[in-house]
Amino acid sequence: MAQTDLVITPVSGPIPNGADMKAFIDLPWRLYANDPNWVPPLKAEVKELLTPGKNPFFGHAEAQYFLARRGGTVVGRISAHIDRLALEQPVDQGMGPGTGNFGLFEAEDAATGAALIAAAEDWLRAKGMTRVLGPISLSIWEEPGLLIEGHDHPPTVMMGHNSPAYRAMIEGAGYAPVKQLKTYELDITQPFPPLIQRIVQSGEKNPRIHVRKVDKAQFDKEAAIILGILNDAWGNNWGFVPITDAEVAQTGKKLKPIVFEDLIMIAELDGEPVAFMMTLPDLNEAVKPLNGALFPFGWIKLLSWLRKPQCRTMRVPLMGVVQRLQASRMASQLAFMMIEYIRRNAVAQYGSTRGEIGWVLDDNQGMNAIADAIESRVNKIYQIYEKPI
Known part of the structure; x- marks a missing residue:
């Protein structure tokens, strides 16, 4: 036609x-x-x-x-x-x-x-x-x-x-x-390179550092901590738009079923939360067979999966370190510690074999360097365009 x-x-x-x-x-x-x-x-x-x-x-x-x-x-x-x-x-x-x-x-x-x-x-x-x-x-x-x-x-x-x-x-x-x-993928069944392991071990000996799991029983409080770090950490990034309280509440409601305490870490320095890493089991593995419909039987299958997900892939959609630390060695040390702890939990508790980190801005040198250091590789690239009108 x-x-x-x-x-x-x-x-x-x-x-x-x-x-x-x-x-x-x-x-x-x-x-x-x-x-x-x-x-x-x-x-x-x-x-x-x-x-x-x-x-x-x-x-x-x-x-x-x-x-x-x-x-x-x-x-x-x-x-x-x-x-x-x-x-x-x-x-x-x-x-x-x-x-x-x-x-x-x-x-x-x-x-x-x-x-x-x-x-x-x-x-x-x-x-x-x-x-x-x-x-x-x-x-x-x-x-x-x-x-x-x-x-x-x-x-x-x-x-x-x-x-x-x-x-x-x-x-x-x-x-x-x-x-x-960019998004990066990696085999999470293998230990990270010796240098990364030494950095993690050094952090574990530092009494100023405490990396902990989130407490789902205090979900709203933990979400507020993460949001505070996120808005600070990402505030100067390209494309940044502040997240409103209403959006935090809505996102929390949607993500709560796939939030597992041992997959989200908050790093504290001298008792102050300064970094976080959020990891989600790949819900797409469970959603794809449902073909868009929860009823009549899709919701039963999804609920069963959510009780204890066993999935191939874990995705890290968000990670952040407060701006005052971003140019320091401490920032990468905290990142490697959180990544390693979550890697261990993902393999041991959820049977995961693959991790995906992203998206990451192409000019985010810190995150791209971390992705390279743990021997991950770019698996997807998304492009944003502009045009004057």
Whole structure:
């Protein structure tokens, strides 16, 4: 069919629901039907993500979703959104005034992709935006970037997957790469190199250092400690947007079932929490067979898995050391200690054989050096693009 048969329409309703929302959510099941590495998300979670009033992101953001149709068949989708907290960030950190985003991008072909991106740009321009950064779906803390390397294996929990064809579509629409996010994988059944072991042992002899598991019985208190370290540690990073209390509460509620005390460590120096490392069992291994549905029997399978996960992969989505220590040897020592303790627990208690660290900014020298030191290798690269409008 010709491009003139293509119709782009906004998803209807101030709080999207009904047929348009269902079509928006359902499209990837058709587009990725023959992709063995796509992991179907839980549809209920996707709807919650997209819905103001349920996703606290919308406490400081607004969005418009678009659908592309040919002959009544949905062939693409996109979101255009503006995060007011991102607008307040320094321009040299990637966000800043005038910067809007697109995300949740799916397209059956290049003509559809171009038309959807143009629709998102038009909406952002009408809202006064002068620059687009994307794809980001929806928050920088959720699924940022387009997968450009690593399509040959499934993503881990909370990581994205997309068609390799999208790179040409986005670049063809005039977007230029601005930042890469990398994930690293490693065999966690093997001890770390002797140098790392010596660094860990040295830290264990230092009376100023105490590395402990989180206490799930004091979940809110521990979450507040981690958030405080995170906002300090990541505050100068490219793309940083502060996490609100409402988002912390929502994320905590969602992650609590896969939070295990021996997989999350807090490091204290002279009694003060100064670093943390969060590790999650790869929920995607349990979710993929459910094909997006918890009912009628999916929830039983998922609950059974969650009681004591036995999974191949553990993912480290977040790790941070307070800024005042980041240029010191102490920072890497604390990081190696937390990584080693969690590695041991992951292998012994959960039967895991593989770890994944990320995402990591391409210019985060400290984290990239740590990943190299433990002999991990880059397994996926996600790219964020920008374009003036």
